[in-house]
Amino acid sequence: PVSVTFRVSPTPAATARAAAQLFTEAAGKAAQSRGLARIAISGGTTPKTMFGLLADPAEPFLKQVPWDKLDLYWVDERCVPPDNAESNYRMTKEALLSKVPLPAERVHRMEGELAPDVAAARYESTIRNTFKLEGAETPTFDLVLLGMGDDGHTASLFPHTEALNEMSHIVVPNHVPQKDTWRITLTWPVINQGREVAFLIEGAGKTQVLHDVFLGPYQPEVHPSQLIRPASGQLTLLLDSAAAAKLPAP
Numbered sequence: 001p002v003s004v005t006f007r008v009s010p011t012p013a014a015t016a017r018a019a020a021q022l023f024t025e026a027a028g029k030a031a032q033s034r035g036l037a038r039i040a041i042s043g044g045t046t047p048k049t050m051f052g053l054l055a056d057p058a059e060p061f062l063k064q065v066p067w068d069k070l071d072l073y074w075v076d077e078r079c080v081p082p083d084n085a086e087s088n089y090r091m092t093k094e095a096l097l098s099k100v101p102l103p104a105e106r107v108h109r110m111e112g113e114l115a116p117d118v119a120a121a122r123y124e125s126t127i128r129n130t131f132k133l134e135g136a137e138t139p140t141f142d143l144v145l146l147g148m149g150d151d152g153h154t155a156s157l158f159p160h161t162e163a164l165n166e167m168s169h170i171v172v173p174n175h176v177p178q179k180d181t182w183r184i185t186l187t188w189p190v191i192n193q194g195r196e197v198a199f200l201i202e203g204a205g206k207t208q209v210l211h212d213v214f215l216g217p218y219q220p221e222v223h224p225s226q227l228i229r230p231a232s233g234q235l236t237l238l239l240d241s242a243a244a245a246k247l248p249a250p
């Protein structure tokens with residue numbers, strides 16, 4: 001059984017602050033216990049404000065995050081070059097990486113400019129090598145920070161797509177017919193293996209899907225976010241009050 005904690009903030013700005021805090025604490029805890037923090041982040045638009053807070057010299061986070069002990073990964077990427085407007089890497093670079101002392105060799109991006117199967121295989125190798133995995137071992141990220149689409153997708157695990165059935169890889173290419181595109185994504189068993197797994201979700205556009213994912217019937221083919229059931233037994237949701245409007249009051 002997974003215990004789900006809903007942390008609802010009054011505004012998107014306050015939600016982003018809660019996420020920056022969670023990121024900073026998870027990085028600090030991991031660096032202190034293991035000398036290294038491995039964090040996988042999402043793309044889309046929601047994390048941008050959190051990245052801005054992490055990089056802001058007027059905020060406490062920039063000084064608190066152990067940047068020299070951080071390895072940064074992505075949960076998914078669009079199949080576009082890294083300078084494309086759609087690139088998750090590009091958004092992160094502009095909002096965060098260009099402003100914080102994180103060495104380039106500790107930033108592990110998915111290569112959206114390559115053929116999807118090649119990019120996925122190369123990212124799986126990158127993870128195997130940097131985590132020093134052996135045989136069939138799979139990675140344990142210290143924090144996996146997810147977003148959720150209004151169709152219930154998370155990472156690039158879209159409804160009714162092949163990647164939902166993928167149990168044996170760490171990273172896969174995923175064809176997304178509803179967007180007529182390919183994506184590269186971590187697989188859901190790997191996401192679930194994270195020490196900490198959290199969703200950051202805001203806005204009225206997510207109200208209904210949050211209700212359906214957490215209060216509706218279990219139909220992961222329809223709402224892939226329902227596959228996220230961390231092995232740690234703990235799932236955290238950072239929400240603004242608009243997104244949380246159809247969840248039961250705490």
Ligand code: 6PG
Pocket residue numbers: 042043044045046047075076077078088146147148149153154155156
């Ligand atoms: C991506 C994501 C994706 C995202 C959701 C929510 O590459 O698009 O990682 O899973 O988190 O689509 O996106 P928004 O934050 O833009 O609503």
